[in-house]
Amino acid sequence: MTGKENAQRMEKIVSLCKRRGFIFQSSEIYGGLNGVWDYGPLGTELKNNLKQYWWQVMVRERDDVVGLDGAILTHPAVLKASGHVDTFTDPMVDCRTCKARLRADQLAEKNGVRQCPNCGGKDLTGARPFNLMFQTQMGASADPASIAYLRPETAQSIFVQFKNVLDVSRKKLPFGIAQIGKAFRNEINPRNFTFRSREFEQMELEYFCRPEQGMDLLAYWLKERIRFYEEIGISRKRLHVLDVPEKERAFYSKGTFDIEYEFPFGRQELEGVAYRTDYDLRQHIKASGKSLDYFDDETKERFVPHVVEPSAGVDRTVLALICDAYDEDSAPDEKGKMETRVVMRFHPRMAPIKCAIFPLLRNKEALVAKAREVQALLRPHMNVFYDEGGAIGRRYRRQDEIGTPFGVTIDFETLGEKGEELRDTVTLRDRDSMKQERVAIKDLPQLISSKIR
Ligand code: GAP
Numbered sequence: 001m002t003g004k005e006n007a008q009r010m011e012k013i014v015s016l017c018k019r020r021g022f023i024f025q026s027s028e029i030y031g032g033l034n035g036v037w038d039y040g041p042l043g044t045e046l047k048n049n050l051k052q053y054w055w056q057v058m059v060r061e062r063d064d065v066v067g068l069d070g071a072i073l074t075h076p077a078v079l080k081a082s083g084h085v086d087t088f089t090d091p092m093v094d095c096r097t098c099k100a101r102l103r104a105d106q107l108a109e110k111n112g113v114r115q116c117p118n119c120g121g122k123d124l125t126g127a128r129p130f131n132l133m134f135q136t137q138m139g140a141s142a143d144p145a146s147i148a149y150l151r152p153e154t155a156q157s158i159f160v161q162f163k164n165v166l167d168v169s170r171k172k173l174p175f176g177i178a179q180i181g182k183a184f185r186n187e188i189n190p191r192n193f194t195f196r197s198r199e200f201e202q203m204e205l206e207y208f209c210r211p212e213q214g215m216d217l218l219a220y221w222l223k224e225r226i227r228f229y230e231e232i233g234i235s236r237k238r239l240h241v242l243d244v245p246e247k248e249r250a251f252y253s254k255g256t257f258d259i260e261y262e263f264p265f266g267r268q269e270l271e272g273v274a275y276r277t278d279y280d281l282r283q284h285i286k287a288s289g290k291s292l293d294y295f296d297d298e299t300k301e302r303f304v305p306h307v308v309e310p311s312a313g314v315d316r317t318v319l320a321l322i323c324d325a326y327d328e329d330s331a332p333d334e335k336g337k338m339e340t341r342v343v344m345r346f347h348p349r350m351a352p353i354k355c356a357i358f359p360l361l362r363n364k365e366a367l368v369a370k371a372r373e374v375q376a377l378l379r380p381h382m383n384v385f386y387d388e389g390g391a392i393g394r395r396y397r398r399q400d401e402i403g404t405p406f407g408v409t410i411d412f413e414t415l416g417e418k419g420e421e422l423r424d425t426v427t428l429r430d431r432d433s434m435k436q437e438r439v440a441i442k443d444l445p446q447l448i449s450s451k452i453r
Pocket of ligand 1: 153155195196197198200204272311312315
């Protein structure tokens, strides 16, 4: 695809997200809050499906991982020890012409001269560090002792609670602590829709191990995480692994892989898988004076565990799911004429709505009653949507556009009007092939459930 085609594709995706209720600009009626987004009814379902699946495979299906739900408000001492207060910065420059604040490392150059991407001006200040953390005040007094931060990553509460979790869970190394939650960064230049936001969610695992296990576990978690993206339906050919060179890694990291996705706006990071050694625990031991070490019952050794961290962004993965799913093909309209069909090819596991239920006609009481029965039958098993408005073809299109993988139509056969053998059967339509098969209502829960797990 050319740059122009990619830009058009992204425009269509952003417009669909708003039109169908996946993602809205936050505070839109007041002009919008830059870098902040609200998820609409469908976006919320999609995001929840992603988070639940991550929790399922990373925590519930494993003996060696437990969960944590840490606070967002963070003691400044935690972030001082982790290095965020002093070094969590991006280089910033100001444009003296249009007053825009810009990230120094993202400036375009023309004939070797830095240019403002906003106004084209060349009168820019020198770069200076800008701390990305949001600071707030706790309690009524406004003195420096009342400063707290909104956490810039979920990881730090895991390190700080390492000993408590170890004591209550009685896990042996290697074991992990997982967390899903909000993080906040005052990005200088939020952009590419939700890709770089100021408020976002992370899904992080800190997997603690013996020092000699670190490199093998780094390779293990990279493989596991790639598998995860495939299991949620992201095409492998659009996923890439960047082995981050030593000079670009954090000084304490012995190895970092970025899992990248080919967005329409370019190849960008979805997740980092990093071997962080014992840096974080050691920093907190030093700063708090508390012991955060591990005693190995078998070898009688006491040591500070090392950690491998797969850290993924919820919002970036949702955006990758949406970009990957967006497709256009052609399908016949009501009169049999071919028209363009927009279809979101979500994996059924991720799709916001799993099955739509359509009575063939809205003014036929028996059809509507039966359709409501099917809705009640399926509801305990999955998220369903009932729609009786408009021609059936239009109703299919509306569901294709939001990626509903299955559609059930209740027709006169269902009522037994075309032969007793067809009573209590419905048509089950597949979103991708658009093929329909006739199935018994009683078989629907099992049939559809087996495809959405
Ligand atoms: N604990 C490690 C850590 O926070 P990171 O690479 O800074 O590492 C991890 O962030 C992931 O969080 C990223 O790969 C990305 O998916 C997500 N993320 C980071 N900054 C983000 C932002 N401004 N907007 C949306 N997602 C972001």
